[in-house]
Amino acid sequence: MSDEIIKEEVSGKDRRSFLNLSIFISFAVAIGGALYPVIKYLLPADSTKGTEGGETFFISADDVSVGSAKLVRYKNRPTIVVRLKENEVYALSAVCTHLGCIVKWHEDAKELLCPCHAARFDLYGNVLGGPAPKPLPAYKAAVEEDRILIREA
Numbered sequence: 001m002s003d004e005i006i007k008e009e010v011s012g013k014d015r016r017s018f019l020n021l022s023i024f025i026s027f028a029v030a031i032g033g034a035l036y037p038v039i040k041y042l043l044p045a046d047s048t049k050g051t052e053g054g055e056t057f058f059i060s061a062d063d064v065s066v067g068s069a070k071l072v073r074y075k076n077r078p079t080i081v082v083r084l085k086e087n088e089v090y091a092l093s094a095v096c097t098h099l100g101c102i103v104k105w106h107e108d109a110k111e112l113l114c115p116c117h118a119a120r121f122d123l124y125g126n127v128l129g130g131p132a133p134k135p136l137p138a139y140k141a142a143v144e145e146d147r148i149l150i151r152e153a
């Protein structure tokens with residue numbers, strides 16, 4: 001074999017190796033990107049077993065500034081945490097009892113409002129208006145040091 005043919009074979013093998021490596025990396029990135037949100041969804045965030053045996057969930061108090069609300073997953077359910085004052089927090093199921101839309105906090109009215117059919121709830125979950133047939137389930141919530149704790153009422 002001449003030197004030219006050997007050089008072309010070597011360079012062909014390098015190209016194939018490079019292509020195989022590129023395909024492998026592309027697959028790894030695609031699979032990782034697809035699995036990351038699934039794994040993140042399945043793993044509960046920042047929860048521990050409470051002293052009474054019930055699950056206590058906590059988030060950083062810095063995540064919910066005074067006057068605002070944050071949507072979290074507590075016991076795998078959408079839960080809205082509202083911080084009215086520095087040490088006054090509320091946690092309720094965010095699933096509207098009418099047809100299951102996610103309620104939103106309206107600071108001006110100090111109410112939770114369902115964007116789908118305008119059901120309104122107070123911070124204890126009581127229905128203030130609209131078609132919702134039942135109150136929103138409420139949880140115990142408290143600010144302790146730099147965390148907001150949530151547990152079953």
Ligand code: FES
Nearest residue numbers: 096098099114117
């Ligand atoms: S789903 Fe909330 S009012 Fe209809």
